[in-house]
Amino acid sequence: MSRRDEIIAAAEDLLDRGGPAGLSMRTIAAEIGIQAPSLYRHFPDKAAIEATLQERALRSLAARLDAAGPQLDAIGAAYREWALTHPHRYALISGQALHRDRLSPGVEAAASAGLQTAAHGDQARARALWALAHGLVELELAGRFPDDADVSSAWAAGLAAFSRVG
Template sequence: MPTPSRTTNDQVIAAASEILESNGAAGLTMQAVAVRVGVRAPSLYKRFRDRDALLAEVIAATIDSLGDRLVAAEPDLARLAATYRDFAHERPEAFRLMFTASAPYESLLAAAEPLIRSASALVGEERALDAARLFTAWATGFLQMELSGAFRLGGDVDRAFDYGLERLVAGLRA
């Protein structure tokens, strides 16, 4: 197999992200990534210690991408929620992995800042982190259930999401 003149870490991470979304975490192997970027698998180990290190980079890139989108959506909490939900639907496999122990603290902190600022506008600076955690726990739980197909009782899931968000924001404002 001919080796490309250059393969960047960003290209490897992007390829790994694509494989993660199409084949799930189990399908993300160093061999699959190597084939996708046109190199031999051993050459990836010069850049990433092992599969877990590569997966950690994919998770960091995922969180950074979400953070960029959230910055563009702030300060409106409804826009933040819609952005968060859209991201989860676009990248469900990576979304599921964002809340694991291998998610880098710095990326999580940066991604949380738009939500914390928006929450601060609703509840004040003193309770902003609490409000942001409440929002994140509700939205993430809702989305995890939605992505796994757990809402099987009928009804309009979009309407339920909107209703939950309205009630959450009303509660925060009270």
């Protein structure tokens, strides 16, 4: 395991435990017993570390969606399950936080490809479906739904709207 991989592993661990806010150059370095400036021997800046974590998260999500098969319900369930299992990783790849210019080409698209195919080639529908999934996950993770809200029903209602033939 290269030092570079060690840094990424430590950072991912830290991310899972304390969220993006707990991910500082000093805490990452301390995790593997070195000083913060030494990290710059392996990565040009913090954004490069974050981008690597984002790439790993996107690939992991894409694999999970892939494994769910072609059924819309299954893909939706997989999307939600992955996000709830790795809430901080989802936070890292959502919104403005994405370092899009530092990702390998295609990685970003792969993470939503599963939803695209479930829309049967209609691009506008596919994007709306992606937005629905993203929005549901974001609102749930941010605690924007009431505590007693039945989020599963909201997913079911949303997916049902899209499962009808347009």
